[in-house]
Amino acid sequence: MLNNKKVLMLISLLVAIGLWMFVMGNVDPEISERVSGIEVEMQGVSGLEDQGLHATLNGPKLVAVTIEGKRSQIKKAENKGLQAYIDVSTCDYGKNEAEIVIKIPEGVSGVTVEDISEETAVFTVK
Numbered sequence: 001m002l003n004n005k006k007v008l009m010l011i012s013l014l015v016a017i018g019l020w021m022f023v024m025g026n027v028d029p030e031i032s033e034r035v036s037g038i039e040v041e042m043q044g045v046s047g048l049e050d051q052g053l054h055a056t057l058n059g060p061k062l063v064a065v066t067i068e069g070k071r072s073q074i075k076k077a078e079n080k081g082l083q084a085y086i087d088v089s090t091c092d093y094g095k096n097e098a099e100i101v102i103k104i105p106e107g108v109s110g111v112t113v114e115d116i117s118e119e120t121a122v123f124t125v126k
Contacts, residue, residue: 028070032114036064038082040100040121044089048125055088058095058122065102069111080105086121097122 023029040061048055063084067074082105086098097120102113 024071028072030069031071031074032066032068033074033078034064034066035078035082036062036117038063038065038084038102040118041083041085042088042123043085044087047089048091053093053125055091055096055123055125058124060118060121063100063102064117065113066115067104067111068114073108073111077105077108077111080108084116086123088123088125091123091125093125095122095124 040057040063042055042057045055065082065084067077067082069077083103084100085103086100088096088098091098100116100118100121102116104111104113
């Protein structure tokens with residue numbers, strides 16, 4: 001029976017699948033993953049509105065980030081949703097530029113941002 005090539009290939013495949021399941025389920029390897037379509041939000045808008053001003057994003061409203069960490073924590077971060085924002089509370093009238101900050105969801109640990117498609121966002125305050 002073990003001389004049959006098809007039986008040996010099937011046994012090899014089953015062992016490989018079993019090992020892969022063990023590694024993914026128990027070892028929880030470090031991975032890097034790209035997450036795209038994260039909408040950039042503006043924080044601190046109420047401070048501008050108190051002064052009778054309004055902020056509008058000029059550039060892209062979506063960014064992509066590469067995050068790194070344990071596989072289980074990255075999946076948890078993706079399920080809970082990453083957030084991207086800029087702080088507009090201390091900006092002046094006219095054209096401004098602010099750093100885009102990526103916020104990892106609460107309850108997710110050991111996940112770091114390795115790369116972001118856009119470092120800054122340009123916006124106008126009127």
